[in-house]
Amino acid sequence: MHFRVDEVFSTRSQHEWAGESSFSDVAQDVAMASLGTRVRMEFVSPTAFRNNGLDVCVPSSGQIFRSLWEKWNAFCPEPMQIHEFWPQFANDCILIDELTAINTTHWEFAEGSRGAATGFSGAVGFTLSPKSK
Structure with missing residues (x-):
């Protein structure tokens, strides 16, 4: 499988993503958004x-927020x-309260010679457990 980059966008006026x-900007945005108890993410x-060498291809609040935490701490000041x-x-107190258009996709890398993975896409909503509010 080969990929080709056709264009690179660096500003929101070129592409919304x-x-x-x-x-600091991200932390401030999160602080402003944290006034509520619900967040929605689109994958x-x-x-x-990965869990014990297997792909976990359904959303899990513990896995998602652990991954975000690891990346944040790896690169932030x-x-x-x-x-x-x-x-x-996150594992104990953040619950999934929405799954919209969740689909799984199986990918093989280099026609299977470099492994394969199965992942999910779609929207996932999270809320705090009532006992943690």
């Missing part, structure tokens, strides 16, 4: 998580890192 944000490309208790809190 293009652009860049600083860690446009197939997404999966140290004073902005999120506490190590976050993944357990």
